[in-house]
Amino acid sequence: MPATVYKTLVVDALYGAFQLLSGPYLAVVSKSRRVARGPYHAPIFQVEDMKWLPIRRLAARSSSAGDATVALSPEEREEEEM
């Protein structure tokens, strides 16, 4: 049994992927706050914090474990809604 400890990171949104000198990174919105209700009661969120995750390290780890290390939940922001 591989004693790999997975860390699940719940994010509010995916900002995008960036190619930096040290390798590829994912920029994710880790914290957001509802600032207004838009038209048709659509919530509007403001980004409060972003995280930069190196993809290569995650990919290497996950390929050895055969599972994704980071679980991104695009619907998470919906749940945050009051």
Place this chain on the structure above:
Amino acid sequence: MSGHRRARVPVVALTPTLTSRSRRARSSWCLPCLLLTLCSYLQLLREISETSSFFYAGGGYDLTNCLQRNDYHAWKASSAGGSGDAAGAEATRSRSGSVSRMAGAGGSSVTSSGSVASSAAADGGHGRHASHHRFDTDACLEAERPAPPVGAVVHRDAGAAAAVDPAHCDERFFWNRRALNAVVAAGPRARGFVTPIMNGFVEAAHCPVAESEVGLLLISRRACTRQGTRFNMRGADAEGNVANYAESEQITTLEDGRLSSFVQVRGSIPVLWEQPVSLKYTPRVLLKGAEAANHAVFGRHMRCQLTRYGAVTAVNLIDKKKDQQRLGEAYEREVAAFGRPELRYVWFDFHAECKNMQWQNLRRLVDLVANDFASYG
């Protein structure tokens, strides 16, 4: 490459800073240095994403587009979907743009202002005579000017609203468009991961009016192109993008569900000019480029505005003296050369008209554009 100056670098002797020939010794010196560089770069990115946190996203609502465009896409989707409307309809709202709408004869008011001062030297560049057909291939012109028929009932499908179609987003305000390229390329399967993020400002307020609640929503969208600090970023670029362009939308919501949206845009004066900083309080304005180059740039900019917004009222707020006057006159010449009736131009010398804090004189400006506002609905 053509515009840049290239220089041939003669053979340079590289002087090693490390005297040790040992590979290990070198790497032990270089690695922390490299790590430090990388860490500080990442730190820089982190700080940018933390400090300038005026990034917004709508939950199931495309914040890069104004209400009318969003309504258009919803209306188009629901009219194309046909039978699915009734079941999936989250809300049925009739639109009523009491202030302004872009439908039909609609338009938006453009306030192009540049706070500048002091004299101008025309720069004789090599301008090319570009035909009008060239501009018609501009990406921004391919975008249709969408508007549902006036008074159309727009069905908002709750299911469809969960994911935003990136193809419908306004790329001018879609700040993470490039970063999401790979995700967008993955197709509809990855649609749930596409969150268009807009940079700007959002604030909502409620105010009671005659026993009912009126909701006010202010959305300001900064364009991704040609942003920069005052003086350092001025005028238009070759593609017709102007410095510090922003679209502001004021949405009013009534309790019975009616909505109105008033859209204004602002940007630096759409001709080729610079204002390099100097020791002067107001740096000199330099008008750049040949006449033809300015015509081309102005044409690109204004055609893009007219395509997106319909009729446009351009309000020029700069001074009618010194450098600003020359700049304003250049703007006027371009408007005259452009010669399209949908573009109306008003020069309101804000500092002269409202000097000594006579803000009530703004009424004169409102009177000047009253007919335009009336024609926008």
